């Protein structure tokens with residue numbers, strides 16, 4: 001047990017007895033700091049701090065750098081005032097003390113830093129590691145249908161925080177969400193978008209509006225089927241969210257296909273982790289070359305198919321568009337074939353019929369798609385079909401969600 005370990009150069013402890021703290025943690029009661037036992041030990045360049053059942057290793061420079069005292073941190077702006085470059089990289093605390101809730105460090109120049117133990121738990125690497133950044137429910141068609149995720153009514157979405165919060169919660173969990181009873185116009189769709197975000201203007205405009213008139217040099221502007229893909233893979237930062245609102249369709253076909261890319265990637269990770277690993281390491285180019293009418297564009301975006309946070313391996317972005325994938329020239333020959341195998345494994349998962357959610361977009365029902373997670377496609381169609389929508393900047397959607405108290 002921790003408190004019985006020997007050979008501590010310098011050590012201390014505080015708090016009540018172990019059994020209670022262990023029981024409290026087992027119940028997940030992180031909010032009862034006084035019941036959590038804490039112990040610490042100084043090492044050459046860091047402080048080892050055990051709090052509850054988390055063992056944190058806190059670098060001395062990090063501890064000095066994150067000091068929340070009034071001279072080091074401006075609590076009004078939530079910005080650091082301390083000049084990190086002025087910290088001696090060989091700094092060591094002169095004195096360390098811990099009481100039931102706080103760690104006190106005295107530095108060689110006499111400056112005192114205080115950290116709440118709960119704050120450390122929330123902000124240390126070890127505390128973060130156990131936590132996912134984005135809680136999600138991965139789905140196939142059956143899981144999504146069973147969940148019976150409700151669409152939010154347009155008025156409640158626009159006029160109440162509860163409506164908006166419910167919508168965003170579903171969007172964060174599933175990567176798709178619908179708003180119902182929207183007036184079928186571009187202007188009304190724009191009002192929806194602006195409720196949650198800043199619209200990301202791109203080469204397609206701010207609010208786009210398209211039919212199968214091939215007014216732009218892309219298959220989207222035809223009646224052809226489009227296999228599952230994410231959009232704007234050829235941007236250095238692909239668009240975060242895509243809004244679709246079908247304003248009119250007089251004809252057949254044209255259903256929308258949705259596939260949870262993270263669910264597929266998770267299956268690849270489970271079945272063949274080496275494929276997942278390769279897809280997350282090999283950078284590729286995607287490209288948009290357009291020369292139709294007056295439109296001339298050449299966009300290039302570089303990045304792996306699967307993008308994971310390096311510290312916890314959590315997937316946060318999938319770039320998957322076989323139409324727009326450029327010549328592979330960023331990979332040496334011995335990796336190329338392995339990459340194709342990995343890409344095939346992911347494609348196999350993405351194409352499993354049980355993973356396909358088909359919906360027919362109708363005037364009045366707007367669809368929001370997390371373009372970093374959920375792939376979309378469409379069935380070929382006949383007749384006149386008019387779709388409007390826009391892209392949203394991801395940071396602003398997440399900002400709105402956080403302001404409503406959601407984890408995003």
Ligand SMILES: C[N+](C)(C)CCCC[C@H](N)C(=O)O
Nearest residue numbers: 204208218220230231232233
């Ligand atoms: C949505 N909107 C019709 C405006 C653009 C379509 C972009 C199509 C492109 N191949 C891509 O996947 O990014």
Ligand SMILES: O=C(O)CCC(=O)C(=O)O
Nearest residue numbers: 220226231256377378387
């Ligand atoms: O026509 C559709 O339903 C979608 C086309 C598409 O993939 C897009 O506009 O990004």
Ligand SMILES: [Fe+2]
Nearest residue numbers: 220230231376
């Ligand atoms: Fe698309």
